[in-house]
Amino acid sequence: MMTKEKLDLKSDIATRVVLGKAITDLGLKNEKICTVAADSESRFGDFVKKAPNRAVNVGIAEQNAVSISAGLAFCGKIVFVSTYATFISMRACEQIRTDVAFQNLNVKVVGTNSGFSPGWEGFTHQALEDIGIMRAIPNMTIIVPADGEETYNLVHQLADYEGAVYLRVRGKKDDPHIKNKGKTIIGKAEELKSGEDITIIACGRMVYEAVKAADILSEKNISTKVLNMHTIKPIDKEAIVTAAEETMGIITMEEHNTIGGLGTAVAEILCEKGIGIPFKKIGVNDRFGIPGKTHDIFRHFGLTSENAVKTAEEILG
Amino acid sequence: MTNTSLTLNEINELKETALKMRKTAIKMATKAGEAHLGPALDLTEIIVTLYSKIMNYRASDPKWPKRDRLILSKGHGCLALYTILAEKGFYEKELLDTFCTQLDTLFGGHPEVKVPGIEANTGSLGHGFNIGIGMAKAAQIDNFDYKVYTILGDGENQEGSIWEGAMAAPNLNIDNLIAIVDRNHLQVSGRTEKIMNIDPLKNKWESFGWAVQEIDGHDFSQIYNALNSAPFKPGKPSLIIANTIKAKGLSFAENKVEWHHKVPNEEEYRIADKELGLGGLNDD
Numbered sequence: 165m166m167t168k169e170k171l172d173l174k175s176d177i178a179t180r181v182v183l184g185k186a187i188t189d190l191g192l193k194n195e196k197i198c199t200v201a202a203d204s205e206s207r208f209g210d211f212v213k214k215a216p217n218r219a220v221n222v223g224i225a226e227q228n229a230v231s232i233s234a235g236l237a238f239c240g241k242i243v244f245v246s247t248y249a250t251f252i253s254m255r256a257c258e259q260i261r262t263d264v265a266f267q268n269l270n271v272k273v274v275g276t277n278s279g280f281s282p283g284w285e286g287f288t289h290q291a292l293e294d295i296g297i298m299r300a301i302p303n304m305t306i307i308v309p310a311d312g313e314e315t316y317n318l319v320h321q322l323a324d325y326e327g328a329v330y331l332r333v334r335g336k337k338d339d340p341h342i343k344n345k346g347k348t349i350i351g352k353a354e355e356l357k358s359g360e361d362i363t364i365i366a367c368g369r370m371v372y373e374a375v376k377a378a379d380i381l382s383e384k385n386i387s388t389k390v391l392n393m394h395t396i397k398p399i400d401k402e403a404i405v406t407a408a409e410e411t412m413g414i415i416t417m418e419e420h421n422t423i424g425g426l427g428t429a430v431a432e433i434l435c436e437k438g439i440g441i442p443f444k445k446i447g448v449n450d451r452f453g454i455p456g457k458t459h460d461i462f463r464h465f466g467l468t469s470e471n472a473v474k475t476a477e478e479i480l481g
Numbered sequence: 482m483t484n485t486s487l488t489l490n491e492i493n494e495l496k497e498t499a500l501k502m503r504k505t506a507i508k509m510a511t512k513a514g515e516a517h518l519g520p521a522l523d524l525t526e527i528i529v530t531l532y533s534k535i536m537n538y539r540a541s542d543p544k545w546p547k548r549d550r551l552i553l554s555k556g557h558g559c560l561a562l563y564t565i566l567a568e569k570g571f572y573e574k575e576l577l578d579t580f581c582t583q584l585d586t587l588f589g590g591h592p593e594v595k596v597p598g599i600e601a602n603t604g605s606l607g608h609g610f611n612i613g614i615g616m617a618k619a620a621q622i623d624n625f626d627y628k629v630y631t632i633l634g635d636g637e638n639q640e641g642s643i644w645e646g647a648m649a650a651p652n653l654n655i656d657n658l659i660a661i662v663d664r665n666h667l668q669v670s671g672r673t674e675k676i677m678n679i680d681p682l683k684n685k686w687e688s689f690g691w692a693v694q695e696i697d698g699h700d701f702s703q704i705y706n707a708l709n710s711a712p713f714k715p716g717k718p719s720l721i722i723a724n725t726i727k728a729k730g731l732s733f734a735e736n737k738v739e740w741h742h743k744v745p746n747e748e749e750y751r752i753a754d755k756e757l758g759l760g761g762l763n764d765d
C-alpha cells in the first residue's frame with residue numbers, strides 16, 4: 165500500500181493519492197483526527213487500518229456522514245469527511261451549512277474526484293458546481309490545491325486551522341507537479357510568475373495550464389503574471405488588486421462552472437473596488453459535463469494553456 | 482423443484498441471450514479499459530427476463546406513453562442495460578463500440594436519458610428508485626396500467642432517500658411498482674455486512690408496507706415467476722430480493738470486491754475467452 169513506499173511529492177503524484185498519505189501521517193501524530201467515510205475509504209490511505217477506532221464508515225449515506233462529523237467535532241475532534249465532490253457538496257449540502265458551518269465546526273469536508281477528473285463516469289460524477297455552492301455558505305473556507313505537493317502541505321495545515329473547510333481534490337491520476345513552488349499559506353495567493361502584461365489567476369489543475377500558457381506567451385514576448393489562488397474563500401483581495409494595477413488584463417482559469425467559482429469571486433473584487441480592466445473567465449460556460457478522457461474534455465471546453473494564450477492575445481490586441 | 486411457467490425451450494433461449502450479453506459486456510469493458518463490469522454482470526438474468534418476457538415496450542417508439550419502465554437505480558451497472566437495449570433493437574449494436582472510447586459518447590460510465598430506452602439519469606445512488614415512485618404514481622393519475630421496475634444495489638439501501646421512498650410508496654397506494662434489490666453482499670470497500678449492515682432486509686421492507694419475495698437472481702424460473710406474479714399483494718408495492726453473485730459469469734472475478742470497477746487484463750481476457758468463447762476483442 166502507499167504508505168509503505170515513500171511518496172515523491174516533487175513528482176506528478178495525484179492529489180487523491182496524496183490525500184490518503186497526508187491524512188495517515190497527520191492522523192497518526194494527532195490523536196484528535198478522525199475520518200468519516202461514505203463507503204469508499206481508500207481516500208484515507210492506511211489511516212483506517214492503523215487507527216480503526218478513529219475511522220468511521222457510515223456506508224453509502226453522505227448526509228449521515230456529514231451530520232455524524234458535526235457530532236464528532238462538537239466533542240472536540242478534528243474530522244476529515246470525504247467522498248466524491250458532487251455527492252458531498254450537493255447531497256449533503258444542508259448538513260454542511262446547518263450542522264457544520266453555522267457553528268464553524270472543525271470539520272474538513274474533502275470533495276474528491278472533482279472537476280473533470282472522473283472522465284468517462286460522466287456528468288453525475290463530474291463536480292463543476294461545488295465551489296459556487298460552498299462559496300454561498302458563510303464560514304466556509306474553500307481550498308483547491310494545485311498539485312500533490314500542495315495537497316500534502318495543506319492537509320497538514322488544516323489540523324491547526326480552526327473551523328469549517330471545503331478542500332477540493334481530484335482523482336488518482338492527471339495531476340502534474342508544479343515546479344518551483346514556494347510555501348502555501350492559506351488565504352494568500354502564491355505568485356508563481358511575475359509579469360507586466362497580463363495576469364492569469366488559476367486554481368487546482370488549471371494552475372499547471374496557466375504556468376504553461378505563461379511560458380508560451382513569454383516566447384511571444386508577452387510577460388505573464390501567474391497567481392495560484394488555492395484559497396477561493398476568503399480570497400486574497402490584495403493580490404487581485406495588485407495584479408490589476410501591475411498588468412493590463414486578468415484571466416481566470418478553473419475546472420468549474422464560470423458561474424459561482426474563482427472567476428466570479430475575482431470579478432466581484434474588481435467590481436467592488438471599481439477597477440475597470442479587461443477580464444475573461446476560462447471555465448465551463450454554464451454547461452453540464454460529458455463523458456470522455458479528461459484531456460479531451462479539457463480541450464472540448466477550452467480548459468487548456470492554448471486557450472489561455474489565445475485569450476491573452478485577444479485581450480492585449 | 483420450482484413450479485415454472487417458462488418452458489425448457491424458453492429458458493434455453495434466455496440463457497443464450499444472457500451469454501451473448503455477458504460476452505458483449507466483457508468485450509466492451511475490456512476495450513474501454515474502464516467500466517463497472519462486476520455490477521453489470523450480476524444483473525444479466527434479471528434484465529434479460531424483464532426485456533424478453535415481462536416488459537411491454539416498443540423499441541421503435543421508446544417514448545410510447547403506456548410502456549413499462551425500467552429504471553436502473555444502481556446506474557453504474559449500465560453495461561447490462563446498454564447491451565440488452567441494443568439486443569432488443571433500441572439502437573444499432575455498432576454504436577456500443579463508442580462505450581467509453583469516444584468523447585461525448587451516448588454510452589458513458591453512467592446511463593443518461595439521451596440513450597433511447599433509458600428512462601432516467603442515474604449514477605448518483607438513491608435517486609432512480611424515487612423517480613420510479615413518481616412514474617408509478619403518474620400511471621395511477623393517468624389511469625394507465627403500465628408497471629415501473631427499478632433495480633437497486635444492496636449497498637444503495639444505505640442511502641436515506643431509499644427509506645424515504647420505501648415509506649412513501651405504500652402510502653401512495655401504488656402497486657404497479659416493483660423494486661428489485663441486487664443482493665450481492667458487496668459494495669465499493671467491502672461486504673455490506675461489514676461496512677454498514679442492512680439486514681434483516683426482508684423484515685425492513687415488509688415493515689415499511691411492501692410485499693416481499695426472495696429469489697435466486699440467476700435462476701430464470703424464479704425471476705420470471707416472481708416478476709410475473711407482481712403485485713404480490715393488491716394495493717402494495719412489491720420488492721424482490723434477488724440473491725446474486727457480483728461479476729457472475731467471469732469465474733475469477735465472481736464475488737470479489739475489487740471487481741466493482743476493474744476490467745480484464747490480457748491474461749484475464751484469455752481465460753475468459755477460454756471459458757466463454759469471446760473470440761477476438763473486435764470480432765462480433
Ligand SMILES: Cc1ncc(C[n+]2csc(CCOP(=O)(O)OP(=O)(O)O)c2C)c(N)n1
Pocket residue numbers: 202203204224251255520555557558604605606607633634635636637638663665667668669727741
Ligand atoms: C450518491 C452516491 N454515493 C456514492 C457513489 C459511489 N459508488 C458507486 S457504486 C457504489 C457502491 C454500490 O454498491 P451497491 O449498491 O451494493 O451496488 P453493486 O455494485 O454491489 O451492485 C458507490 C458507493 C455513488 N455513485 N453515488
Ligand SMILES: [Mg+2]
Pocket residue numbers: 634635636663664665666667668
Ligand atoms: Mg452490492
